[in-house]
Amino acid sequence: MTDPLMLTGVSLALFVIVGAIAVASSILVVSMRNPVHSALFLLLTFLCVAILFVSMGAEFVGAVQVLVYAGGIMVLFLFVVMLINVKALPKEKVFTATSMMGVLMGVLLFIILAIILASGTWAPAVNAPENLRTAVVVKTTPVVDAGGATIQTETVTRDVVGNAEAVGMALYRDYLVPFEVASLFLLVAMVGAIVIGKRELDASEEEAIPEFIAKKVSDEDRLKEVTGA
């Protein structure tokens, strides 16, 4: 057991149990016929993944997983389910010949991958849990004299205190540009949702006053007429 990432004892048991729950609940997400049940199993999957992140020493990512996915995304899912008001999907035969072939292929692929990946040799872990907390930050600040000229540079070396900082360093320094591209990606997703979701462009239809407003105005007018008269 020379590999520092090799799990043993309690952590191995934790990984196996939580991982099994995550896989089982993600299968239930797609097989449940009631959307609310699916959403709740999705929540369970997110929580299990968060536990796995924490057990790997990535507390920050685990916390973000809970906050963003289990908190934010989940609420959105439930909102959508509530708004479109689907009770349950119609019953259909799940275990057809085609889907059984798919399951068989999936299991075979899993066995092949498991056997091959177990025999592979891996690079030494650069991001082992202890590395995440002891990464060294070198900070260079110029020291300026009274005249405004740089006389020397002062180098400060300190350890990263938590892995939020390590994630921040990776995200906003090393991978700043891909991070920005991800924001463009979200913008494209938003534009796409609007383009697909909005009504057909028809100028006359859009300029017209919606019927219920027009009706209300006419009601008020009539009331004024009646009371004024």
Added chain:
Amino acid sequence: MTWADLLFLLPEIVLSIGGCLLLLAPVIGGRNNGVAAKWSMLLLLVATAAAIYVAAGAGIPSLALGTLFVADPFAVFFKLLFVVVIAMITLLSAEFLEDGRYSAWEYYSLMAFALCGMMFMASGTHLISIYVGLELLSLASYILAGYYKNETRSTEAAMKYFVLGATSSGILLYGMSLIYGACGSLHLEAISQAVATMAGNQALIIGVMLLGAGLCFKVAAVPFHVWTPDVYTGAPTPVTAFLSTASKVAAFAIFARIFYMGLHSLEPDWNSIIATVAALSMIVGNLAAVTQTNVKRMLAYSSIAHAGYALLGVLAMSEIGLQGVLIYMLVYAFANIGTWAMVMLLRRREYAGENVDDFDGLHKSAPLYAFAMVVFLLSLGGIPPTAGFIGKYYLFAAAISAGYAWLAVIAVLMSAVSMFYYFRLVVAMYLKDGAAADVIPSRQVRFIVIVCLIATLTLGILPERMIRGAARSIAPIVNLASR
């Protein structure tokens, strides 16, 4: 990040800001003004082309950025090709956007973001930067494929493309994570150093296979091609032109860069897989195209076959092979956009102009355009006076010199098969009579046909500049691979 870094990323920055401005423009005036949107997009493309020249002359970027992106001649070649292709597609799209049923500004904005993603792909030297660029391109493509949102076929195309594309992205990402696990880095040069000593590492090979499967999906190679005919047929024709040229060329740019820069020393482990994929793509693509009566579907299958030919250049792992990929992408883009423009020229409703019968008797009503179509088809088939010959010559020569004579034989045989179904269109145009062939009076589509005609003939008759340009563009990557 320094100011020099911003200069280095100028084309991408110009495109992202321009894409946002295209979204804001309808607020100022001309809500759903297709003409204004078209000219704004063309202006943005001119600015981007200028920015590419500025960025190519910019200094070496800071370390953090330099590991993610380069602005080598290889990237510049593809970036300029992307700009030209998108400019042609902008003019083709104007036709269906100007009647005002579909919002034009958002369309061009999505096109600009897709181009931005392709730019990141062309210059990325790190699997992360390549991946985010690829995803930006893919997401914009899914939406564009469904732009005829009231047509069932277009929505179906978008849905199929989205589900299969997302799955393939997952496979690609899993492959990248395994490569990271084996090599300890995602930077292509670091990967190349790491894999030099790990031939036969099973986990690494699985990673490369999954990565290759994801990339093969993006270039539409067999057996990852199932989405192609449906998506190409269902999407609006200008979007189909975009998917079959711009998107495919961008995917080949990263295919070539990843395999030449990162995985060249692992060649004995992956060459038989890529050889099989190339052979299957050529055979299945061409044989399936023979039976099609729908022109868009036929061209979709033929584009699968073209992915197979271009894979020969990746497989060869030689200077001439990489040169062949670049030349082939250039000539393929012009011939293919020309063909799609011809399909659009015969359009009467959303989807008409796509049956082989619609080309009946075109020779009588529009002899120039019938001639142009013949030139494009000859170029796609690789017949000498046209540019397609030069591309295929380089690819086949590369395959033979790398010891894949059997693949070259398949390629030549399948090119002959492709001439068979291309000539069904020629027969329809020249030997049959038909009232169907009325050409729409669109100056922009005609202009694109003429531009592609001139480019295909010029590059075929006077190929020296193109060949020298390609040789210059591959220099940094070939030097790296032979080190």
